[in-house]
Amino acid sequence: MNTTNLSGIAELLRARGTLAEVRNLTQEAGATPVTGCDCDSRVVRPGHVFVCKGQAFRPAYLVSALEKGAVAYLCDEEHADSLEQAAPGVPALVASDLRRAMAYASADAFGHPDHDIKVVGITGTKGKSTVSYMLRSVLDGEEPYSGTGVIGSIDTFDGVENSESHNTTPESPDLWRHLANAREAGLPYMDMEVSSQGLKYDRVLGLTLDVACFLNIGRDHISPVEHPDFEDYFESKLRIFDICRSAVINMDCEHADVIAKRASRCPRVLRFSAEGREGADVWASDIQSGYGYVQFVAHTPSWEGSCALSMPGLFNVDNALATIAICELLGIPEEDIVGPLSRAKVPGRMELLSTPDQKVTALVDYAHNKLSYQRFFPSVKKEFPGYRIIALFGAPGGKAYERRTELPQEAAKWADYLIYTEEDPANDPLEEICQQMADATPAGTPYEVILDREAAVRRATELAYEGEGPAIVCLLAKGDETRQHEGNDFVPCRPDGDIFQDAVREHAAKAKAEQ
Numbered sequence: 001m002n003t004t005n006l007s008g009i010a011e012l013l014r015a016r017g018t019l020a021e022v023r024n025l026t027q028e029a030g031a032t033p034v035t036g037c038d039c040d041s042r043v044v045r046p047g048h049v050f051v052c053k054g055q056a057f058r059p060a061y062l063v064s065a066l067e068k069g070a071v072a073y074l075c076d077e078e079h080a081d082s083l084e085q086a087a088p089g090v091p092a093l094v095a096s097d098l099r100r101a102m103a104y105a106s107a108d109a110f111g112h113p114d115h116d117i118k119v120v121g122i123t124g125t126k127g128k129s130t131v132s133y134m135l136r137s138v139l140d141g142e143e144p145y146s147g148t149g150v151i152g153s154i155d156t157f158d159g160v161e162n163s164e165s166h167n168t169t170p171e172s173p174d175l176w177r178h179l180a181n182a183r184e185a186g187l188p189y190m191d192m193e194v195s196s197q198g199l200k201y202d203r204v205l206g207l208t209l210d211v212a213c214f215l216n217i218g219r220d221h222i223s224p225v226e227h228p229d230f231e232d233y234f235e236s237k238l239r240i241f242d243i244c245r246s247a248v249i250n251m252d253c254e255h256a257d258v259i260a261k262r263a264s265r266c267p268r269v270l271r272f273s274a275e276g277r278e279g280a281d282v283w284a285s286d287i288q289s290g291y292g293y294v295q296f297v298a299h300t301p302s303w304e305g306s307c308a309l310s311m312p313g314l315f316n317v318d319n320a321l322a323t324i325a326i327c328e329l330l331g332i333p334e335e336d337i338v339g340p341l342s343r344a345k346v347p348g349r350m351e352l353l354s355t356p357d358q359k360v361t362a363l364v365d366y367a368h369n370k371l372s373y374q375r376f377f378p379s380v381k382k383e384f385p386g387y388r389i390i391a392l393f394g395a396p397g398g399k400a401y402e403r404r405t406e407l408p409q410e411a412a413k414w415a416d417y418l419i420y421t422e423e424d425p426a427n428d429p430l431e432e433i434c435q436q437m438a439d440a441t442p443a444g445t446p447y448e449v450i451l452d453r454e455a456a457v458r459r460a461t462e463l464a465y466e467g468e469g470p471a472i473v474c475l476l477a478k479g480d481e482t483r484q485h486e487g488n489d490f491v492p493c494r495p496d497g498d499i500f501q502d503a504v505r506e507h508a509a510k511a512k513a514e515q
């Protein structure tokens with residue numbers, strides 16, 4: 001259990017070179033036990049240190065945190081005077097580097113729960129959530145969603161809290177709270193996604209991963225609020241190798257040589273290859289895929305055998321091999337891997353919805369950047385031969401601007417018809433985003449702009465019924481999500497799959513009435 005106090009945390013921050021000064025830290029105050037750390041006044045617990053940070057921070061948050069039992073606060077030098085006025089006499093730790101200090105203080109205040117739990121961290125441009133869910137399926141075994149902690153883009157489960165996620169990798173106080181909850185609940189594993197932002201902004205500083213997995217790297221997340229350039233994005237992700245005991249890496253992705261070089265710092269590295277490259281520790285042969293399935297033979301240092309996946313998508317062989325390699329490092333035997341892996345599903349990723357006659361099929365998927373399009377569309381073409389491909393997507397506001405030109409260009413190589421619509425426009429005008437996508441569409445590719453996403457899904461379904469032969473409607477980038485990021489709000493919306501199924505029912509009812 002945790003035994004630190006305010007003086008202990010101040011000492012730690014000083015030793016790490018992140019403390020500028022302390023205020024109101026009398027001998028008596030220094031002896032105050034500290035049981036955690038929070039940076040959101042809405043989740044503060046008694047005995048915690050409260051971190052005052054961020055553009056949107058208000059002194060009222062500190063006042064509220066103190067009312068809830070926070071024993072001290074951590075802040076930067078710039079705001080120390082004004083915060084002292086808002087909370088006179090309250091012990092304060094003033095940091096020279098607030099984000100680093102927050103991470104060190106949180107790990108210490110929550111008593112380093114990573115020492116008691118095996119933590120797996122997954123990074124990469126694409127496939128993090130999928131691998132995380134495949135691994136969760138294996139680790140939970142016969143009891144789905146029972147005993148494995150999960151932190152990622154879709155949801156967060158730590159044995160105490162279970163919620164939809166806000167960020168892929170949470171701020172350090174939240175991360176350490178989840179790890180502490182998992183320890184308290186007796187969970188043996190935490191299975192987490194580690195984003196480039198999480199690594200860049202020290203959200204995982206001080207954490208030790210038992211296994212780090214690096215899936216792939218592609219150009220994305222370049223904008224004023226994310227990464228200034230590709231080099232910064234890639235370098236941020238490579239930092240995962242500084243915090244792990246062992247690693248899993250992909251031999252088939254771009255820049256695999258750079259990734260392997262950085263991973264060589266880890267005591268143990270397993271390399272996987274869906275292409276069966278020489279030197280791979282975990283690899284696949286006899287890959288087959290078709291309508292709704294993928295199967296292959298897995299080769300590992302300790303076993304060899306057939307694996308089936310219930311999610312289509314050839315890229316899911318990469319994800320499955322990554323999962324198998326992680327399990328190899330965790331010492332999990334074949335008989336505990338193959339069955340759960342074959343049942344693994346990921347909400348909103350490669351969800352196949354078909355009509356009784358299979359004339360119209362929908363694929364609800366989360367592809368939303370160039371790398372995922374480069375893997376998604378060729379896979380659809382192979383797994384649904386002879387189908388017309390109707391693709392519906394948008395591009396987000398405020399970030400990753402390159403998607404607005406790259407996505408129409410990639411999709412046009414494979415799809416027969418494109419529909420541009422809403423996808424988390426945030427504070428950018430939706431019409432403008434769609435116009436930029438329209439402008440980037442290669443000549444000769446038919447497209448429509450339908451701003452309202454529900455109307456767009458209905459139109460895509462209608463087009464699928466209208467044409468000759470079977471059609472597949474690819475509903476992309478929102479998965480099962482129930483909210484659209486509009487302005488600064490997250491506005492409720494219906495998931496794409498539900499709208500498609502309504503449209504199919506209405507089509508059937510109309511056809512029956514016309515008979």
Ligand SMILES: CC(=O)N[C@H]1[C@@H](OP(=O)(O)OP(=O)(O)OC[C@H]2O[C@@H](n3ccc(=O)[nH]c3=O)[C@H](O)[C@@H]2O)O[C@H](CO)[C@@H](O)[C@@H]1O[C@H](C)C(=O)N[C@@H](C)C(=O)N[C@H](CCC(=O)O)C(=O)O
Pocket residue numbers: 039040041042053054055056057058061166167168169170171195196197198201221225226
């Ligand atoms: C650099 C960084 O880590 N920024 C994060 C940070 O922002 P911030 O410190 O500026 O905080 P702020 O939003 O100004 O809010 C001020 C503070 O007031 C607190 N607050 C707020 C309201 C209240 O009632 N009481 C209260 O105490 C907030 O919890 C916060 O600590 O804390 C915020 C609250 O947790 C995060 O939303 C924000 O993430 C930024 C905006 C963000 O979301 N960035 C994206 C690009 C991102 O991180 N994405 C990756 C995924 C991308 C990928 O796939 O690679 C991710 O990991 O999610």
Ligand SMILES: Nc1ncnc2c1ncn2[C@@H]1O[C@H](COP(=O)(O)OP(=O)(O)OP(=O)(O)O)[C@@H](O)[C@H]1O
Pocket residue numbers: 124125126127128129130131153168193215216315316318319348349350365366367368371372373375376
């Ligand atoms: N290994 C992979 N390589 C390329 N594309 C992939 C891979 N795995 C999944 N995809 C595609 O990327 C989409 C998103 O997958 P997933 O949610 O697992 O990735 P992620 O890294 O968690 O993404 P995000 O950071 O956006 O949450 C999938 O729906 C699929 O289209």
Ligand SMILES: N[C@H](CCC[C@H](N)C(=O)O)C(=O)O
Pocket residue numbers: 153168368396400423424477478
């Ligand atoms: N964690 C993901 C979420 C993507 C959702 C997509 N709709 C977007 O807004 O980019 C990312 O930041 O890439």
